[in-house]
Amino acid sequence: MMHIVIIGAGECGARAAFALREKGFGGEITLIGAEPHLPYERPPLSKDGLAEASLPKFIAGAARYEEARIAVLTSVTAESIDRAQKSVTLSDGRSLTYDRLLLATGARPRRFPGVPEDAGRIRMLRTHADALAIRAALTSGARLAIIGGGFIGLELAATARRLGAEVVLVEGLPRVLSRGVPEEIAAFVAELHRREGVKIICGAQIEAIEEADDGARLLLADGAGVKAELVVIGIGAVPNTELAEAAGLAIENGIAVDERLCTSDRDIYAAGDCCSFPLPHYSGRRVRLEAWRNAQDQGALAAANLMGAGETMASVPWFWSDQYEFTLQIAGLAEGAQTTVRRDMEEGAFILFHLDGERRLIAASGIGPGNAVARDIRLAEKLIAAGAKPDPLALASPETRLKKLLVA
Incomplete structure (x- = not known):
């Protein structure tokens, strides 16, 4: 019986697993996830999911995976891929053989140089556990410093103000939303945040971040300092390509795939935040998109092509952000x-x-x-x-x- 293994139990991986069944795949499906939870939606983590400190918004409940005959392995990571033997070694010592493999390994937050991973007062937002830790500090009147004026930083700022926290946002570039958002709209968003009480500092270079028992402090290049009970870093994301690179797959700003999402190995596909791909509507320009709908679209496309459909990408990139x-x-x-x-x-x-x-x-x-x-x-x-x-x-x-x- 054919076995398809999916590494990465996020939006893309979970959607691909269900799409395989919807398209009539009758073989085995194994979905591998590093977190203890079943796959969940990440966009709410900086919005309602953070404000309400609720359980994750699960893509599906356990019964639905069982009904679809999708084996979900949680709290486990893929340590290596043996392409010759077509097997994956897991962190718990198990080894899985596959006929086709999908890498939906996603991306991780870019770290700020010099900040230790165990810093309690300096956080990043990627997982449900991150959201809970940040939410615990966002009491009314608490002071939050955000590094980075992209979507995550601004959505977090809006949620923090809704909870009554004081917010200072520091951006190194001359304006917020420098990636992919026109200046006219970025100016509108910045003014919206200022009206809501967020202090935005653009063009600021951070020399250091100092952590103390009661908070943290940003030291800026112009000599100014920003004190806060909590600092959240949101300076972009890095694609998780290490597993693919170690397996000898082509890497180009992510795991390089063709218009069918096939990697340099014909039995291994990649989709979602971890891969770069050619855009048909833009003369085949290679891009990597960190977007919820792209993860959904590519999950469905990957499922079709894992079954041999040979379909090519046709969707137009689409992004959204809710603020206030x-x-x-x-x-x-x-x-x-x-x-x-x-x-x-x-x-x-x-x-x-x-x-x-x-x-x-x-x-x-x-x-x-x-x-x-x-x-x-x-x-x-x-x-x-x-x-x-x-x-x-x-x-x-x-x-x-x-x-x-x-x-x-």
Whole structure:
């Protein structure tokens, strides 16, 4: 009986396991996870999951895995892959043989130089255990220092303010959300946080972080200091490629895969945050995406191709972030845009449409309260996938329905 082993029990790995059954795979499936929990959603960890200090939002309950005949191994890691023998050695001493292998090993937070891993007052946010430790310190009036002005840092800042904590956010670059978010939207987000009482310091270089029994202190290059009961570091993520690299697989800003998610070994696939892949809508440009929906899409695609379907990637990158009552959504990649067109909407919402030199729509970035921009971003995503070249004046006009442009 064919055996498919999936290393990594996060969003991507779990979705792939269930997709295999949905697509009719009748062999054995083993899902390997390092954490003690069943697979759970990570996006809530910086939002409601942190605020409520609840159990993780599980992707499925134990009964559903049992019903689907998916063996889930928790609290265990894969130590090595023997490609010749097609086997995986686990940290508990067991060895599993496979016919096909999926690496969904994800990514880990980038560490700040010099900070010990066991520092109690200096944390990073990746797991449910991390969220519980951070939540315990976020009492009303407590002071939180966040290093990094990306999505994680800003979502954490919004949640901390909701809980009544004082927040200082330190970003080394000139503005927050420097990766993939237009400056106009980043400025809107920064002003939103300042109105909510977050102190944002951009262009600041951190010389050192000092830990004490009652908190920690950031020492900035300009001589200033920031004191807090807790420091959370959110300066990006590093793909977990060590297992693949030790097995001799090709690495290029992650585990290198082709348009079918196949690695340099035809029986090993990789998907999710750990892999880099060519984007068909952007002339095959190789990227690595740390995004919830990408993990879902690639989990499903990997499942199909583990069964020999030979399908290629077709989805457009999509990101979202909830901060206070606002939701930011981005479809596509704006890098290389020659023209940006703004569409103002009701309730203060707006969307920026990004076009390349041939006037082809390559990205759309929007922000507004609740789901104000969700429908139009979804339609923009379809326009991007279609390679559409819509009239910029039509994009700018709120009276023009994007669905009409899509039909055209």
